[in-house]
Amino acid sequence: MAEREKILEVRDLSISFKTTAGNVNAIRGVNLDLYRGETVAIVGESGSGKSVTAKAAMGILAKNGQVNSGSIKFTYTREDGEKVSCDILKMQKKEIREHINGKRIAMVFQDPMTSLNPLMTIGKQIMEGMIWHYKTPKEEAYKKAVKLLELVGITDAEKRMKNYPHQLSGGMRQRVVIAIALACNPELLICDEPTTALDVTIQAKILELIRNIQKKTGISVIYITHDLGVVAKVADYVNVMYAGKIVEKGSIDEIFYDPKHPYTWGLLSAMPDLNTADSRLFTIPGSPPNLQKPVCGDAFAPRNKYALKIDSRVEPPMFKISDSHFAATWLLHPLAPKVEMPEELKKRIIRMKEEAAV
Numbered sequence: 642m643a644e645r646e647k648i649l650e651v652r653d654l655s656i657s658f659k660t661t662a663g664n665v666n667a668i669r670g671v672n673l674d675l676y677r678g679e680t681v682a683i684v685g686e687s688g689s690g691k692s693v694t695a696k697a698a699m700g701i702l703a704k705n706g707q708v709n710s711g712s713i714k715f716t717y718t719r720e721d722g723e724k725v726s727c728d729i730l731k732m733q734k735k736e737i738r739e740h741i742n743g744k745r746i747a748m749v750f751q752d753p754m755t756s757l758n759p760l761m762t763i764g765k766q767i768m769e770g771m772i773w774h775y776k777t778p779k780e781e782a783y784k785k786a787v788k789l790l791e792l793v794g795i796t797d798a799e800k801r802m803k804n805y806p807h808q809l810s811g812g813m814r815q816r817v818v819i820a821i822a823l824a825c826n827p828e829l830l831i832c833d834e835p836t837t838a839l840d841v842t843i844q845a846k847i848l849e850l851i852r853n854i855q856k857k858t859g860i861s862v863i864y865i866t867h868d869l870g871v872v873a874k875v876a877d878y879v880n881v882m883y884a885g886k887i888v889e890k891g892s893i894d895e896i897f898y899d900p901k902h903p904y905t906w907g908l909l910s911a912m913p914d915l916n917t918a919d920s921r922l923f924t925i926p927g928s929p930p931n932l933q934k935p936v937c938g939d940a941f942a943p944r945n946k947y948a949l950k951i952d953s954r955v956e957p958p959m960f961k962i963s964d965s966h967f968a969a970t971w972l973l974h975p976l977a978p979k980v981e982m983p984e985e986l987k988k989r990i991i992r993m994k995e996e997a998a999v
Contacts, residue, residue: 647716648829648861649675649698654711656693658703663933667693669885671711675829675861682864682872684908685882688929691865694882695831698863699748700729700737717745717828744774747822751834753814756821757806763790763817764802770824789820794850812843816850823854830855833865848874869912873897878965881905884930884940891966898990900982901960901968903945910986923985939971947972947980 656668668690675681683691696702698713713729729741750756758766767786771777777785783802790798793816806814815835822830832851836844852875855862864875872879872893879896881889881904889902900906907925927944930936939945942952949971960973972980981987 645676645679647674648677649673649716649863650712650714651694651698652712652714654694654697654713655709656690656697656702657707657709659705659707660933666932666936667706667885668697669932669936671882671885671887673880673887675863677828677861678855678859679877680855680862680864680875681878681880682866682876683880683882684866684869684872686867686925686929689882690885691867691882692833695748695833695863695865698729699742699746699831700732700734701742701748715741715746715829739774743770743822743827744825745827746829746831747825747827748831748833749815749818749822749835751837753811753818753838754806756818757814759806762803762805763809767802767817767821767824770821774825786820786824789823790817792823792854793817793820794846795820812839812847815839815843815847819847819850819854823858823860826858827860829861829863831863831865834867835864836871837866837868844871845874851875869897869908881908884936885932886940886969888941888970889968891962891968895963895966898994899962899966901962901966901973902941902970903947903972904941905968906982906986907944909989910983912989914989914992916992939969949977 651671651673654668654671658665658667671694673694683694685691697708708730711730714726715729716724716726719725729737764783764786767789768779768782771782771785772779787798787802790801795801795813795816809817836847839847848871851862854860864872866872876893878892879890880887881896881902883904889896889900889905896905900909910923911925913922925944930940938954939948939952939957942948945952951971957969957971959967959969961967962973971977
């Protein structure tokens with residue numbers, strides 16, 4: 642088996658934001674690895690720090706954002722074929738714009754209308770990156786843009802090149818945004834809730850499209866989502882985030898079929914399921930903590946019915962379950978009482994396994 646090549650390595654990332662109400666410690670020591678050609682999903686409730694982590698990797702943090710510690714090491718292949726590693730956090734904004742953004746790391750945002758210029762034809766918008774980054778001649782850029790529109794499943798691509806964003810449907814606009822993201826052959830694609838604003842049938846098509854493009858190009862993908870249904874379709878590995886930290890990580894099978902953190906149990910239980918015995922949808926009680934205040938112990942403890950006394954005092958380390966599966970919960974300590982996942986979730990996992998086997 643060929644050795645996996647690491648493309649992105651995030652270590653001890655800590656980010657805070659200055660607000661009128663005080664400092665918000667949005668990211669509190671995130672560690673993340675991504676290998677070439679693989680897909681990693683970052684899941685969690687809104688406000689858990691998923692998008693902030695991705696924006697830091699792109700070097701596009703908001704002006705009030707401040708990196709307190711950590712490194713984001715990105716390894717890419719230069720035009721001459723040489724491998725280069727850089728720490729994005731140590732690079733100047735101008736350097737990031739010239740060498741990283743759009744060229745080697747591209748991002749697909751949640752709402753395509755915020756990414757597209759309403760005054761430019763979509764053809765020009767796809768060509769723009771190629772011309773700016775690689776000085777591609779206009780004729781060549783035009784031909785490649787048409788091919789990209791065909792690749793993302795837009796029919797009558799030549800005609801669409803002359804369209805403006807408002808002349809396209811939501812699903813087509815999202816396809817255009819993906820075409821723009823792929824225009825410079827990036828090595829890493831970050832998809833930030835790319836299907837949230839779309840209906841279910843279009844959502845499935847966009848997910849399938851990204852998977853097919855990945856197979857053809859060998860690109861690495863980071864998916865940011867709160868929808869575990871999306872994760873099941875696209876990811877190789879999953880990082881579960883809560884209150885600015887990764888609380889569980891593992892392969893897709895480990896997270897879906899053998900979750901260990903009570904927060905992951907809650908997220909899986911909250912997925913809509915037609916066959917559940919309960920007529921009401923499960924919700925995790927309480928709210929995420931206020932990250933303006935220091936978090937003492939385990940941030941999830943106030944919402945965790947399985948919390949131990951130590952949870953209110955000491956933050957749990959990442960306990961190793963397997964070579965690829967880790968979770969930050971004191972329930973995994975050898976001296977902790979044995980706590981099983983909820984019975985309803987066990988049944989749900991059995992159903993998920995049966996469905997996957999079909």
